Amino acid sequence: MTTVTASQRQQRLRNINGARPPGIPMRATKGLVLLIACLLVIVPFVVVVSTSLATPDQIRDAGGYVLWPENPTFAAYESIFRGGVVTRATLVSIGVTVVGSGLSVTVVALLAYGLSRPGTVLHRPILLMVLFTMLFNAGMIPNYLLIKELGLIDSYWSLILPTLVSGFQVVLMRAFFMEVPKELIDAARIDGASELRILATVMLPLSKAAIAVIALFNAVGYWNAFFNAVLYMNSVEKWPLQLVVRTYVVEGSAVGVDAGAEVIPPQQALQMAIVVVSLIPILLVYPFLQKHFAKGVIIGAVKG
Amino acid sequence: MSAPTTTRPGSASRPDRRTDRQRAPGGPQQRHVTFWTRMRRDGGLLLLAVPGIILTLLFHYVPLLGNVIAFKDYQPYIGILEAPWVGFENFSIIINGDPAFLNALKNTLVISLIQIVVVFPVPLALALLLNSLMGEKVKRVVQSVLYMPHFMSWVIVVAIFQHILGNGGLYNNFARMNDLPLLELVGNPDLFIPLITSQVIWKDAGWGMIIFLAAISRVDLEQYEAVAVDGGGRWRQLWHVTLPAIRGVVILLLILRLGDALTVGFEQIYLQQTAVGLQASEVLDTYVYNRGVVGGNWSSSAAVGLVKGVVGTILVLGANKVAHMLGQAGVYQKEQK
Numbered sequence: 158m159t160t161v162t163a164s165q166r167q168q169r170l171r172n173i174n175g176a177r178p179p180g181i182p183m184r185a186t187k188g189l190v191l192l193i194a195c196l197l198v199i200v201p202f203v204v205v206v207s208t209s210l211a212t213p214d215q216i217r218d219a220g221g222y223v224l225w226p227e228n229p230t231f232a233a234y235e236s237i238f239r240g241g242v243v244t245r246a247t248l249v250s251i252g253v254t255v256v257g258s259g260l261s262v263t264v265v266a267l268l269a270y271g272l273s274r275p276g277t278v279l280h281r282p283i284l285l286m287v288l289f290t291m292l293f294n295a296g297m298i299p300n301y302l303l304i305k306e307l308g309l310i311d312s313y314w315s316l317i318l319p320t321l322v323s324g325f326q327v328v329l330m331r332a333f334f335m336e337v338p339k340e341l342i343d344a345a346r347i348d349g350a351s352e353l354r355i356l357a358t359v360m361l362p363l364s365k366a367a368i369a370v371i372a373l374f375n376a377v378g379y380w381n382a383f384f385n386a387v388l389y390m391n392s393v394e395k396w397p398l399q400l401v402v403r404t405y406v407v408e409g410s411a412v413g414v415d416a417g418a419e420v421i422p423p424q425q426a427l428q429m430a431i432v433v434v435s436l437i438p439i440l441l442v443y444p445f446l447q448k449h450f451a452k453g454v455i456i457g458a459v460k461g
Numbered sequence: 462m463s464a465p466t467t468t469r470p471g472s473a474s475r476p477d478r479r480t481d482r483q484r485a486p487g488g489p490q491q492r493h494v495t496f497w498t499r500m501r502r503d504g505g506l507l508l509l510a511v512p513g514i515i516l517t518l519l520f521h522y523v524p525l526l527g528n529v530i531a532f533k534d535y536q537p538y539i540g541i542l543e544a545p546w547v548g549f550e551n552f553s554i555i556i557n558g559d560p561a562f563l564n565a566l567k568n569t570l571v572i573s574l575i576q577i578v579v580v581f582p583v584p585l586a587l588a589l590l591l592n593s594l595m596g597e598k599v600k601r602v603v604q605s606v607l608y609m610p611h612f613m614s615w616v617i618v619v620a621i622f623q624h625i626l627g628n629g630g631l632y633n634n635f636a637r638m639n640d641l642p643l644l645e646l647v648g649n650p651d652l653f654i655p656l657i658t659s660q661v662i663w664k665d666a667g668w669g670m671i672i673f674l675a676a677i678s679r680v681d682l683e684q685y686e687a688v689a690v691d692g693g694g695r696w697r698q699l700w701h702v703t704l705p706a707i708r709g710v711v712i713l714l715l716i717l718r719l720g721d722a723l724t725v726g727f728e729q730i731y732l733q734q735t736a737v738g739l740q741a742s743e744v745l746d747t748y749v750y751n752r753g754v755v756g757g758n759w760s761s762s763a764a765v766g767l768v769k770g771v772v773g774t775i776l777v778l779g780a781n782k783v784a785h786m787l788g789q790a791g792v793y794q795k796e797q798k
Contacts, residue, residue: 187590194587195606197663201625208624220634222624268513271506278499279507283514290521293774296766297746298753299527302541303520322516352505381614384728388754399616406620407732425624432620439612446612447605 200224205436209233209429216423233422233430242393243401243431249313250380250398254438257317258375264322265371269330270356291324297388304389315389316382316397326371333367334360370449373442380438398435406431531764537757544760551764562765564740565748572744573722575654580661581718584669585711589703591670592677593695604674607667615728618664622656623647648733650741657729676710677703713784720780723773745769 203224208216210226210233237243271277272284300319309315337360345355361368383399390396404410406428422430494502531551533544554562587607594600610618625631627647636643646652684702693701727746734742743751745765753762 187594190590191594191603195603198606198610198667201621204625204631205621220638221629222631222634264513264516267509268517271508271510271513274506277503277506278496279503283507283510286514286522287517290517292777293525294770295521295524296528296763296770297749298530298759298763298766299524300520301754302527302530302759303524305537306541318516319520322513322520324517327513352509356509377612381612381616383614383616384731387731399614402614402616402620403732407616407623408735428620428624432617435617436613443609443612447608 205429205432208425209433211426213423213426216425221425230422233426234434236422237427237430237434242396243398243405243434245394246396246398246401247434249395250435253313253316253382253397254376254379256313257321257379258372260317261321261326261375261379262368262372265326265330266356266361266368268322269327269334270352270360272327273331273334273360287322287324287327289324291328301388310389311391311395312389313395316385317379319385320375320378320382326374330364330367330371333364337363366449369445373446373449376442377439377446380435398431402431402435528763528767528770530760531767533760535760535763537759547760551761552768554761555765555768561739561743561752562748565743565745568742569723569725569744572654572657572725575658576661576725577715577718577722579658580666581715583662583666585673587666588670588673588677589699592674592703593699604667604670607670609667610664611668613664615664615726615732618660619729619732622660622663648736650737653733653737653741657726657733660729661726672710672714673707676707680706709787712787716780716784716787717777720777721773722776723769 204222207223207226208221210229210231211219211223212226212228212230212232215223215227238247268287272280272287274280304310304315304319309318341359341363342355345359350358381399382397383403386397386400387403390400409424409428500507527541530541530544532546532548533541534547534550535541535544549556553559591600591603594603613621623630626644627633628643628645630647633643635641646656649656680703684706685698688698688702723745725744725746727744727750730742730744731747731750734747739751746769749762749766749769752758752765756762
């Protein structure tokens with residue numbers, strides 16, 4: 158029960174009670190297993206980054222992929238960012254991610270706040286309506302038809318709107334809001350603050366962790382979104398980055414490089430550069446993800 | 462609720478503002494207040510929820526209605542409302558056991574079963590292994606590394622697998638240059654299930670580990686001491702304290718996974734379908750996509766999707782029910798006050 162506070166204390170306790178510490182072979186085996194597990198994650202990643210930075214000669218000599226670039230070059234990045242398909246797709250992905258997660262956090266926060274005080278009129282039916290969405294999915298075809306009827310095919314909104322509100326995120330945010338002491342809300346109300354003002358000046362500052370979790374959830378979701386784009390985005394000029402990765406890296410179709418380039422980097426370097434580009438945002442937010450996600454997921458799981 | 466109010470605002474023309482405030486964030490014992498009074502009291506709050514409510518209705522509930530095309534002969538140029546009713550005709554591919562449908566169903570169930578048997582225990586094993594390590598720092602580093610792939614999209618994961626293990630990938634290039642045995646894993650229909658299973662483990666085992674680690678960290682330390690006092694070693698602690706303590710979480714997650722049996726990673730499979738062919742890789746979700754969106758058989762694939770959705774929902778509800786019966790919270794529960 159009282160464990161979470163100090164992990165070191167837990168550690169010390171465990172040292173004491175470990176009647177017989179595990180023998181060296183046992184510890185070595187465990188260490189080895191975990192080391193291999195970690196290498197399985199790290200090595201592919203290193204190969205991807207290294208190959209994207211390697212020179213054509215090195216890639217040729219190594220048979221396609223390198224573990225470590227000897228003379229790192231950004232040629233591959235320069236050619237994919239010279240204004241072609243990849244450049245455009247990156248901008249599309251950034252746009253969808255920023256707009257999508259911004260709107261999503263706003264709408265989810267508003268809805269969660271509206272449902273954060275049991276006893277509010279219509280509280281139960283609305284909450285149930287939101288919770289039920291976690292149990293069913295209408296199916297791919299009706300979803301497609303809806304987007305089509307709304308005239309959103311080939312519109313960036315088709316990537317943003319359908320996933321704007323998720324029941325899970327509302328539940329998560331609501332759990333955070335409900336932990337804010339009622340007295341603070343009452344005090345604000347006595348001062349004559351409107352509900353919107355209470356949300357903005359009392360609730361949100363106290364729920365920064367929740368905002369971060371929801372924002373990151375959405376940002377990762379929008380950045381990685383693939384299937385909605387496959388379904389709804391017909392024109393290549395509007396493709397987000399994930400579709401470009403599919404076409405050029407998974408299917409291996411020719412990478413659209415500027416024809417005027419003097420030195421065209423090898424296919425592998427270009428492909429790996431595209432992968433790296435699509436990974437950069439994830440890696441940038443990873444430290445934050447790590448901090449907030451585990452907590453958020455556990456709260457969401459417990460309070461569901 | 463039960464206690465009759467003494468100062469009922471009969472006409473509701475001038476509700477006493479002070480009492481309104483006192484009642485505001487509903488205490489457990491609510492006195493009877495008319496709907497419109499409550500509406501006036503909470504309207505400002507509810508107004509904020511409106512965009513979310515509209516989006517939820519539009520993108521979660523309206524599509525449910527779209528499922529009517531499963532009972533109609535829908536053609537894109539006719540429109541949903543005008544399309545003629547055909548009863549259960551569209552379900553005939555299911556009822557008559559269309560071979561392509563049966564193949565998709567079979568693949569779905571096989572993949573699902575394999576994922577439950579093979580994939581499910583991995584995060585648990587990792588969590589127990591990691592938990593038994595001494596160094597807090599090592600623990601944290603390993604954890605951080607292992608759950609990074611969870612945040613990568615399926616496209617990236619598939620791309621990485623192809624470039625590392627594919628026929629022209631890192632390993633096979635290396636093997637050819639050094640006369641080592643080649644690894645024909647990617648694009649091989651016979652090894653499709655091992656391939657996607659290893660991808661799922663690579664991507665999500667570290668992530669799945671978190672919830673088990675959280676459960677383990679809640680185990681009462683005194684129980685470990687008790688075992689130690691009785692002369693029990695680490696194995697006994699594992700067997701008699703850790704495992705029983707997290708049994709609830711394990712069962713719960715297992716049940717929920719069973720509830721999801723008809724859903725196996727759409728994106729992951731769709732991305733690799735061209736390489737291995739439909740025979741090995743078609744699952745229900747890809748079947749609906751290929752038949753409906755690609756093939757234009759909207760109504761009959763909507764029928765398949767509808768059946769899958771209904772069965773899926775029943776499975777989830779059933780799984781949740783079982784979780785309740787075992788004394789677990791489940792995905793949803795009766796709303797706490």
